Amino acid sequence: MDFAALTPKLQSQLAKIGIGRAFDFVLHLPLRYEDETHLWPITDAPVGTQVLVEGEVQSCEVQYKPRKQLVARVADASGTLVVRLLNFYPSAAKQLAVGKRVRLFGEIRRGFWGDEMVHPKIRVVGKHNELNESLTPVYPTTAGLPQFQLVKYIGQALKSCNLADTLPASVIDPLNLPDFAGSVRLLHNPPPDVPQILLRERTHPAWRRLKFDELLAQQLSLRMARAARREQNAPVIRAKGELAAKLLAALPFGLTRAQQKVLAEINADLGEPHPMQRLLQGDVGAGKTVVAALAACAAIEAGWQVALMAPTEILAEQHFRKLADWLAPLDIQVAWLTGSLKSKDKKAALADALEGRAQLIVGTHALFQQEVAFERLGLVIVDEQHRFGVAQRLALRSKGGSPHQLMMSATPIPRTLAMSFYADLDVSVIDELPPGRTPIVTKLVSDARRDEIISRIAAKVQEGRQVYWVCPLIEESEALQLQTAVDTHAQLSEELEGIRVGLVHGRLKPAEKAAVMAAFQKNEIQVLVATTVIEVGVDVPNASLMVIEHAERMGLAQLHQLRGRVGRGQHASFCVLLYAAPLSELAQTRLKVIRDTTDGFEIARQDLQIRGPGELVGIRQSGAAMLRFADLEADTDLLEAARETAQHLLAHAPEIAIRHLDRWLPGREALLRV
Ligand code: ADP
Ligand code: MG
16 A cells, blocks of 8 residues: 555545554544344344344335435335435435345334334345445544545555564563454454454453553653653753742742642752753642742742743733732842733843843743744743643743743643653642632522522622622634623623622733733722633632533533632632523533532542543643543553553663554654653
8 A cells, every 4th residue: 555646635634534654544443333244134133223134125105294205115024114214316216116125224213103214224235145244344534535435445554564563472462462463453354253342342352452552652652752851951950049038038928838849849850950841730729820930939040031821811911910029029020921012012022031131031822932032041831731732832942942841730630641641741739728718618509599699799799809700601602602791791780789890701902801800809890700711820819709600511620720710818718600400410410520529630530531531631732642542541451551561661672662653653753852
């Protein structure tokens, strides 16, 4: 099979389903199988699954009521079956002409009027048509690329590609896994005696072999990336700690034990001659920002520049204010760079970065842009790192040398994910909240009781507190979402007489957004109506009540993030999840998880179970590293085995590791350097 000889159009279609070379056909495994190896008598065929039956057409007519449809009766020795086609070409009527023998593949419904198949696959057969010998694979595909074409190329690839095992028997045998060639052949053309349930549930040894290989490739690439990073030079930062001590002395609080611990880990990394890649995890409100500020102090004291990036303008601006507040008194120059700056201010900020005057530069994606250059960049801090893609992080890395990297995230990573996607990062966890916080009480309330909630808001404002009102997520239409926010704002302004209600959403100009947030921060606004733009990082300790409308539409991780905007100060805090009744059972289970736990790890674990890892943390963005076959929850044993094997191979047989990676992850060099 010569991949390069395929037409450019076909190649681009294939690229959409991840096929970029001949061997990718081999690794393009079926989604599911259809069983056309067995003919069922019509009356005995099981329901609820697709079956193959064969019989003679007894009648065939076009009916016009209730709508135009083709209806035929097909009989075998056991009984008859109605075939119904709601959309059909004239050719279908020919296939179903009276007297023809046909094979029908589809699901049988046993109805009051008899047995029926709607839109089966129809094939006219002669006297001696053989049955398929193996299950028919159904492949993931894309528009304009029919199954038969994929099947053809896959067949060619299986013949022409080198399927020799990348792994020796000494690795595979102890794990009870079969050989590679046999496994892929079986999965593409399973013989009839393979129990279908093992294929369907992907627990057949052949599936397990493929999953293992995939996980092993992932482990190898992460470990190699880590090793390669240790070869790079980064500034050795050993500060005396004078700046940090000054900042600590000025803070109105002392660090928690957890904060001290992670700070020590970070400072130790900064003192190493190779770049730190540390993920700082801590639940919302755990106090990551001050840790970042103290790490920045160390780098600045040693004469290096620090860049801090946040995913939204609101958050970047807030960090800028807070850090400038903390650091300007220590004579540290803090600069501010976002896409929305006036060109004169932007020029000044760029010059400050380039000429080294700015010691800390806070900003958004704007920091990635080409025109941005630093004189001596020593440390990069990325807040809410899961919001950024791999490519963006790469771009910042290219801003000179190999600076240390500190990534912060409030989205906890379950153990299996930490073992796989994040295996190349060092992780520090802030596992305690600052003292004196009262836990957030969460209530599920039907939106029929909206009036009560309004009085509750008025009472809270009377007490001097502030309130967030989060508008529903409307995924289908941003315009509609915006409209809803505007309407809600108008309505609440009317209902809450004498209370100042503000509005913030994604379509406001950055300056407008900043003005609203500043007013809320200063308590000039008491109730802030917001779209989910406030999801990350906003910090207004006086806000102690959050109402989330249509909470049932949001993901668990998102709800947890949102709720983290309250419970940041001394005041007892509440989160009201308004839902539209009636709730589905699944929605109920999900909302109860949020109501009953404030532990981000537990929520993430449940989320992983409900939605699968693809949705979680930054994996969406690092799509290239996505697992296609293995399932982190179901295949934990294979993941552990892959981890050990990767370690072993890299230590004792690196040539095997390279061979294996070459098969599974060709051309991933760029990713390896992230
Ligand atoms: P997150 O980890 O979600 O980014 P922040 O860094 O925004 O949390 O901190 C939340 C709030 O807690 C801020 O107002 C911060 O000043 C405060 N804070 C941080 N550390 C402590 C501490 N050790 N004691 C008391 N308050 C703290
Ligand atoms: Mg934060």
